[in-house]
Amino acid sequence: MYKEKLKKIIARAYKDEEFKKQLLGDAMSVFNEYGMGVSEGKTIRVVEEGDSVTEDDPNVKTIVLPKKESGELSDAELEGVAGGQYRLNDIIVCRR
Numbered sequence: 001m002y003k004e005k006l007k008k009i010i011a012r013a014y015k016d017e018e019f020k021k022q023l024l025g026d027a028m029s030v031f032n033e034y035g036m037g038v039s040e041g042k043t044i045r046v047v048e049e050g051d052s053v054t055e056d057d058p059n060v061k062t063i064v065l066p067k068k069e070s071g072e073l074s075d076a077e078l079e080g081v082a083g084g085q086y087r088l089n090d091i092i093v094c095r096r
Contacts, residue, residue, distance in 0.1 A: 005034050006063075014068050024048065027063070 009030060013020040021023045027046040032036065038044055047053055049067045065079045 001038065002075065005036050009034060013065060020065075024065070 009023065013023050019030075023046050028038070028046045030046075032042055038061075041059055043057075043067065045060060046063045046065055048065050051064075053062055053064065
């Protein structure tokens with residue numbers, strides 16, 4: 001269920017620029033809106049591919065939104081992002 005909701009969020013971000021801005025600016029409220037609350041003390045942040053990311057806080061989960069080159073992401077690409085297997089130059093940029 002988590003993966004399906006995350007796929008919906010990512011797909012909507014590609015279609016709706018205002019939603020994407022909200023997701024990038026306040027991911028926690030978006031995740032709560034979709035019924036995807038996180039454990040107390042944990043935080044989710046969403047950044048765009050190419051943004052500088054440091055993983056220095058174990059309580060912060062970072063999800064990297066891949067740049068959309070043309071068209072929409074395929075189901076396989078969405079599944080990769082949602083499932084934590086999206087790779088960029090052999091580096092996992094989205095973890096679950």
